[in-house]
Amino acid sequence: xxxxxxxxxxxxxxxxxxxxxxxxxxxxxxxxxxxxxxxxxxxxxxxxxxxxxxxxxxxxxxxxxxxxxxxxxxxxxxxxxxxxxxxxxxxxxxxxxxxxxxxxxxxxxxxxxxxxxxxxxxxxxxxxxxxxxxxxxxxxxxxxxxxxxxxxxxxxxxxxxxxxxxxxxxxxxxxxxxxxxxxxxxxxxxxxxxxxxxxxxxxxxxxxxxxxxxxxxxxxxxxxxxxxxxxxxxxxxxxxxxxxxxxxxxxxxxxxxxxxxxxxxxxxxxxxxxxxxxxxxxxxxxxxxxxxxxxxxxxxxxxxxxxxxxxxxxxxxxxxxxxxxxxxxxxxxxxx
Amino acid sequence: xxxxxxxxxxxxxxxxxxxxxxxxxxxxxxxxxxxxxxxxxxxxxxxxxxxxxxxxxxxxxxxxxxxxxxxxxxxxxxxxxxxxxxxxxxxxxxxxxxxxxxxxxxxxxxxxxxxxxxxxxxxxxxxxxxxxxxxxxxxxxxxxxxxxxxxxxxxxxxxxxxxxxxxxxxxxxxxxxxxxxxxxxxxxxxxxxxxxxxxxxxxxxxxxxxxxxxxxxxxxxxxxxxxxxxxxxxxxxxxxxxxxxxxxxxxxxxxxxxxxxxxxxxxxxxxxxxxxxx
Amino acid sequence: xxxxxxxxxxxxxxxxxxxxxxxxxxxxxxxxxxxxxxxxxxxxxxxxxxxxxxxxxxxxxxxxxxxxxxxxxxxxxxxxxxxxxxxxxxxxxxxxxxxxxxxxxxxxxxxxxxxxxxxxxxxxxxxxxxxxxxxxxxxxxxxxxxxxxxxxxxxxxxxxxxxxxxxxxxxxxxxxxxxxxxxxxxxxxxxxxxxxxxxxxxxxxxxxxxxxxxxxxxxxxxxxxxxxxxxxxxxxxxxxxxxxxxxxxxxxxxxxxxxxxxxxxxxxxxxxxxxxxxxxxxxxxxxxxxxxxxxxxxxxxxxxxxxxxxxxxxxxxxxxxxxxxxxxxxxxx
Numbered sequence: 001x002x003x004x005x006x007x008x009x010x011x012x013x014x015x016x017x018x019x020x021x022x023x024x025x026x027x028x029x030x031x032x033x034x035x036x037x038x039x040x041x042x043x044x045x046x047x048x049x050x051x052x053x054x055x056x057x058x059x060x061x062x063x064x065x066x067x068x069x070x071x072x073x074x075x076x077x078x079x080x081x082x083x084x085x086x087x088x089x090x091x092x093x094x095x096x097x098x099x100x101x102x103x104x105x106x107x108x109x110x111x112x113x114x115x116x117x118x119x120x121x122x123x124x125x126x127x128x129x130x131x132x133x134x135x136x137x138x139x140x141x142x143x144x145x146x147x148x149x150x151x152x153x154x155x156x157x158x159x160x161x162x163x164x165x166x167x168x169x170x171x172x173x174x175x176x177x178x179x180x181x182x183x184x185x186x187x188x189x190x191x192x193x194x195x196x197x198x199x200x201x202x203x204x205x206x207x208x209x210x211x212x213x214x215x216x217x218x219x220x221x222x223x224x225x226x227x228x229x230x231x232x233x234x235x236x237x238x239x240x241x242x243x244x245x246x247x248x249x250x251x252x253x254x255x256x257x258x259x260x261x262x263x264x265x266x267x268x269x270x271x272x273x274x275x276x277x278x279x280x281x282x283x284x285x286x287x288x289x290x291x292x293x294x295x296x297x298x299x300x301x302x303x304x305x306x307x308x309x310x311x312x313x314x315x316x317x318x319x320x321x322x323x324x325x326x327x328x329x330x331x332x333x334x335x336x
Numbered sequence: 337x338x339x340x341x342x343x344x345x346x347x348x349x350x351x352x353x354x355x356x357x358x359x360x361x362x363x364x365x366x367x368x369x370x371x372x373x374x375x376x377x378x379x380x381x382x383x384x385x386x387x388x389x390x391x392x393x394x395x396x397x398x399x400x401x402x403x404x405x406x407x408x409x410x411x412x413x414x415x416x417x418x419x420x421x422x423x424x425x426x427x428x429x430x431x432x433x434x435x436x437x438x439x440x441x442x443x444x445x446x447x448x449x450x451x452x453x454x455x456x457x458x459x460x461x462x463x464x465x466x467x468x469x470x471x472x473x474x475x476x477x478x479x480x481x482x483x484x485x486x487x488x489x490x491x492x493x494x495x496x497x498x499x500x501x502x503x504x505x506x507x508x509x510x511x512x513x514x515x516x517x518x519x520x521x522x523x524x525x526x527x528x529x530x531x532x533x534x535x536x537x538x539x540x541x542x543x544x545x546x547x548x549x550x551x552x553x554x555x556x557x558x559x560x561x562x563x564x565x566x567x568x569x570x571x572x573x574x575x576x577x578x579x580x581x582x583x584x585x586x587x588x589x590x591x592x593x594x595x596x597x598x599x600x601x602x603x604x605x606x607x608x609x610x611x612x613x614x
Numbered sequence: 615x616x617x618x619x620x621x622x623x624x625x626x627x628x629x630x631x632x633x634x635x636x637x638x639x640x641x642x643x644x645x646x647x648x649x650x651x652x653x654x655x656x657x658x659x660x661x662x663x664x665x666x667x668x669x670x671x672x673x674x675x676x677x678x679x680x681x682x683x684x685x686x687x688x689x690x691x692x693x694x695x696x697x698x699x700x701x702x703x704x705x706x707x708x709x710x711x712x713x714x715x716x717x718x719x720x721x722x723x724x725x726x727x728x729x730x731x732x733x734x735x736x737x738x739x740x741x742x743x744x745x746x747x748x749x750x751x752x753x754x755x756x757x758x759x760x761x762x763x764x765x766x767x768x769x770x771x772x773x774x775x776x777x778x779x780x781x782x783x784x785x786x787x788x789x790x791x792x793x794x795x796x797x798x799x800x801x802x803x804x805x806x807x808x809x810x811x812x813x814x815x816x817x818x819x820x821x822x823x824x825x826x827x828x829x830x831x832x833x834x835x836x837x838x839x840x841x842x843x844x845x846x847x848x849x850x851x852x853x854x855x856x857x858x859x860x861x862x863x864x865x866x867x868x869x870x871x872x873x874x875x876x877x878x879x880x881x882x883x884x885x886x887x888x889x890x891x892x893x894x895x896x897x898x899x900x901x902x903x904x905x906x907x908x909x910x911x912x913x914x915x916x917x918x919x920x921x922x923x924x925x926x927x928x929x930x931x932x933x934x935x936x937x938x939x940x941x942x943x944x945x946x947x
Contacts, residue, residue, distance in 0.1 A: 014448055016455070143588045146547075150582065233721060255725075276463070276548075276552075307460055314457060
């Protein structure tokens with residue numbers, strides 16, 4: 001198993017390297033000579049030259065790339081062209097919010113999607129199955145940002161059941177900083193009032209975010225279970241007298257879920273994309289809304305930093321998914 | 337003919353096809369029927385009126401008839417989606433053919449580049465690219481095409497590789513058929529179906545993403561009746577003027593639903609293995 | 615070691631099974647009948663598609679979707695299984711009263727679960743016979759003894775492993791052990807040696823014979839190979855196109871086959887065939903079966919009565935029956 005993990009880690013390196021090249025190229029395309037921009041409006045040629053030397057902009061391009069790599073390794077992603085603050089700090093501050101949101105969405109999507117997909121497969125071609133098919137395709141067709149607005153319209157503005165935006169009610173102090181995930185931290189410190197506060201705020205954004213994922217997971221589970229039901233070992237299990245509930249929910253599910261887990265990696269990417277819009281609507285202080293802000297203010301350093309960070313997270317998630325896959329299906333660990 | 341019959345048995349797919357035809361018809365006819373002022377100028381006296389007999393979907397904050405705007409918006413949505421998918425195909429398919437047919441470092445390079453583009457979620461990459469090229473509809477389209485071509489490249493690559501590895505290609509080369517001919521006559525038809533499936537699904541996805549970009553202010557610009565833009569513009573008038581936000585969103589939902597259902601049906605037709613899991 | 619009262623333990627009478635296909639209804643089993651006597655190994659032999667596997671599935675009530683039992687009965691110790699619900703069959707019959715050995719050892723075991731989990735499943739579902747309050751430790755010890763009984767080595771380790779880590783023959787032994795877990799009186803074996811090589815085949819057959827003798831099992835053994843029947847079975851039923859055509863003690867049927875189909879089938883067997891003979895014609899499609907005796911279209915002795923009605927089973931010797939007009943009551947062969 002360790003060998004599998006090592007080999008899997010090796011595989012990801014070329015893509016990460018390529019991503020670094022890509023972001024570096026995009027970074028350098030924009031301003032031909034950033035020194036002038038950095039120096040400010042009324043800088044003298046000497047000052048500009050000094051900055052150029054200090055930042056190494058006069059070095060050949062490959063050396064600049066090496067410098068870039070070093071900076072990335074030291075978590076120096078440059079300063080925001082708008083606020084001047086280090087981008088890395090901003091991203092680090094906002095990342096837990098996005099992670100909490102994405103995790104909630106993913107957990108919800110999985111917990112609901114897998115049983116729904118399994119039932120649709122077991123009740124193949126029943127009315128339930130047909131409805132499920134249309135609903136899941138519909139779920140993938142809903143524009144997350146629009147649905148978010150509709151939810152706000154109904155539950156916040158009209159019914160006043162749930163708060164409109166943010167992670168906590170305005171003026172509420174954040175829970176103690178352990179994981180920076182408010183739901184977890186508030187439970188850890190026994191602050192149930194904070195937990196309830198945070199929960200109310202996360203329900204709508206997480207639900208909105210989970211829709212696409214739910215639909216996807218349900219569809220893949222359905223396809224996987226239908227496939228598995230054809231297999232010989234299901235027929236054998238039935239003939240040998242296993243209880244039907246156990247056959248479906250333990251034996252069949254395990255085989256089908258294995259295929260679905262690999263989809264979760266791709267799902268994560270889609271979730272992050274949707275998170276951009278959802279965070280913008282709900283004023284959720286994560287990297288999604290950070291990216292939107294950066295785009296609107298042409299803060300290219302921030303945008304590229306977000307691209308890099310998301311790319312790395314995406315790669316990590318895919319590795320974790322592959323390892324989980326190998327754990328669930330022992331035959332995979334021996335391949336590769 | 338058998339294929340058509342099988343397709344007709346798949347009710348959701350037929351439904352999707354009907355929706356697509358309806359949307360296309362609307363996109364073609366609506367711009368001719370709607371008056372320019374209803375769509376672009378509007379009548380301030382009529383602003384924010386709820387749905388009624390004169391204005392089926394109500395009016396927006398500038399007094400423009402929302403029904404007309406939504407219908408005309410279909411044209412923009414379809415054109416953008418078609419262009420993006422066409423461009424993505426134009427880049428991705430030849431790249432995939434080349435990488436699949438040849439071996440060696442060139443092929444590897446193409447696939448590594450594809451991997452890099454796929455290593456970042458699409459919207460994020462689209463945002464970064466749009467950032468580079470500047471805002472506006474054209475750059476949004478280019479950005480989306482650049483994020484979507486890898487999917488076509490991958491699909492075409494694996495199909496081409498598969499066909500290439502079959503014995504009959506060796507046989508063809510053995511009797512002296514040119515590479516070009518092999519690609520055109522034998523590889524391309526095999527590749528066509530998965531590409532068509534992916535293109536159909538891509539249409540739906542592009543319409544969604546374009547709407548998001550429009551909503552964020554990176555895609556279409558006012559006074560375009562772009563659906564995403566319309567939602568953004570109408571947001572501040574909630575909750576009273578709910579119709580301004582609801583109808584464009586429904587338009588997106590129905591259109592994308594149509595493409596997805598149809599694409600699903602196509603996929604079931606094309607891949608016999610998946611047909612079983614319907 | 616279950617002492618058995620003599621007499622039939624399983625009686626299949628007039629069983630008919632149909633399956634709904636895109637092209638119409640197909641009659642896979644047509645009035646099939648056979649009797650399984652206590653403590654005997656009864657072979658069911660026939661070509662592919664003759665319905666022998668369907669027979670086993672019908673007994674257990676695990677017929678594929680779109681198929682159903684049209685008529686007939688399957689009596690297990692006096693109770694007719696045909697009318698019972700799937701839940702009842704699962705709870706009381708499958709695995710508990712009747713054990714099952716599948717055909718393909720390579721596909722029958724779920725690849726992502728350890729062997730122990732799957733072997734334990736029937737035990738936990740139906741309980742250990744005679745030990746209603748057995749805990750996991752006791753069950754595990756019992757499994758180990760079962761594995762030893764089927765001659766698997768490294769029994770402790772074997773339980774921890776996954777199916778793909780075993781050879782075909784070993785997997786078949788696991789499946790045999792699984793079928794015996796709840797000490798059923800009857801075991802249905804669906805061509806369990808077909809997917810194995812010849813030497814392994816012989817080992818498994820010997821194992822089955824020994825186990826059946828030690829435990830007083832009654833076994834229904836489906837195969838297409840008469841050679842296997844000769845080695846393993848006490849009695850045999852020959853099937854053709856969904857009909858049971860001849861039944862009798864193995865020696866009697868092999869040495870003195872009465873039904874024309876049995877005769878021609880035996881004549882084809884490599885051990886007996888002098889030339890490369892076959893049976894002219896082809897097996898009829900179950901969608902449009904010939905009326906009456908389904909073999910009459912290829913039978914050299916066919917008469918006009920053959921297509922009129924299904925021939926009744928007629929006795930031609932001790933425990934030896936044939937469904938053929940040639941032997942109808944009173945006629946000489």
